[in-house]
Amino acid sequence: MPISITVRNQVHADISHYTEDPVGVLTSLREKAPDRSVLASIMPHADTMLNEYQLNLLIDEIxxxxxxxxSEQxxxxxxxxxxxxALRHRGYLWFSGD
Structure with missing residues (x-):
C-alpha cells in the first residue's frame, strides 16, 4: 500500500500533500534502505512524523x-x-501508512 506524505507547519496546519505513489514505491525504497536510516524508520502501516533534524538527515540520505x-527517482x-x-515552513513531514 502507498504511504501518503503531508507537509505540516509548526501549528499542525496542512501545507501540501504528496501522494502520487499508487504502486508503493516509497514502501519499496524504505525496505531497501539501511536499517538505521531515516528512510527505514518510516512506518508503512502507521503514522510517522519527521522533525527538522530528521528532515535534514533524510535530505542527505536522498x-x-x-x-x-x-519511478524511484x-x-x-x-x-x-x-x-x-517542511523546513521552509518550520514544520514537519507526516507520513500516513495504510
Whole structure:
C-alpha cells in the first residue's frame, strides 16, 4: 500500500500533500534502505512524523542514494521537495501508512 506524505507547519496546519505513489514505491525504497536510516524508520502501516533534524538527515540520505528506476527517482525527488517545504515552513513531514 502507498504511504501518503503531508507537509505540516509548526501549528499542525496542512501545507501540501504528496501522494502520487499508487504502486508503493516509497514502501519499496524504505525496505531497501539501511536499517538505521531515516528512510527505514518510516512506518508503512502507521503514522510517522519527521522533525527538522530528521528532515535534514533524510535530505542527505536522498542526495546520497544510488540511481534507481525512474519511478524511484520521482518519489525521491518529491520526498526531497516535501522535506524542503517542511523546513521552509518550520514544520514537519507526516507520513500516513495504510
Amino acid at each position: 542526495d546520497g542514494a544510488p540511481q534507481g528506476s525512474d 520521482k518519489v525521491l525527488q518529491d520526498l526531497r521537495e516535501a522535506c524542503l517545504s
